[in-house]
Amino acid sequence: MKQENIRPGDLAWKCCKCGLKLEPALVTVEYLGNEFTAELPRCPGCGQVMISEEVALGKMAEVEQILEDK
Ligand SMILES: [Zn+2]
Incomplete structure (x- = not known):
């Protein structure tokens, strides 16, 4: 599992509605x-x-690359 989409700073964020800390999720x-x-x-x-x-x-560029490779 690649972790590159989540930077440590992202998990320091809190939900503006619940005030809960964000967790990594698929x-x-x-x-x-x-x-x-x-x-x-x-x-x-x-x-x-x-x-x-x-x-x-970044993710969309990746998807476009996948589509081009087809
Ligand atoms: Zn929430």
């Missing part, structure tokens, strides 16, 4: 009709996923 994200699973910081209370723009862009 989250399925859909992009361009393709689903991929990424480990992202998630609130254990309400399930809110924190995805930074940096991670989102």
Whole structure:
């Protein structure tokens, strides 16, 4: 399991609704009709996923690369 999507700073965040600390969780994200699973910081209370723009862009670039390779 790759951990590169989560930086230590991400897990220092708290959910703005619950005030709970975020925990790493496997989250399925859909992009361009393709689903991929990424480990992202998630609130254990309400399930809110924190995805930074940096991670989102990196992940989408990765997916586009996969699509191009087909
Ligand atoms: Zn929450």
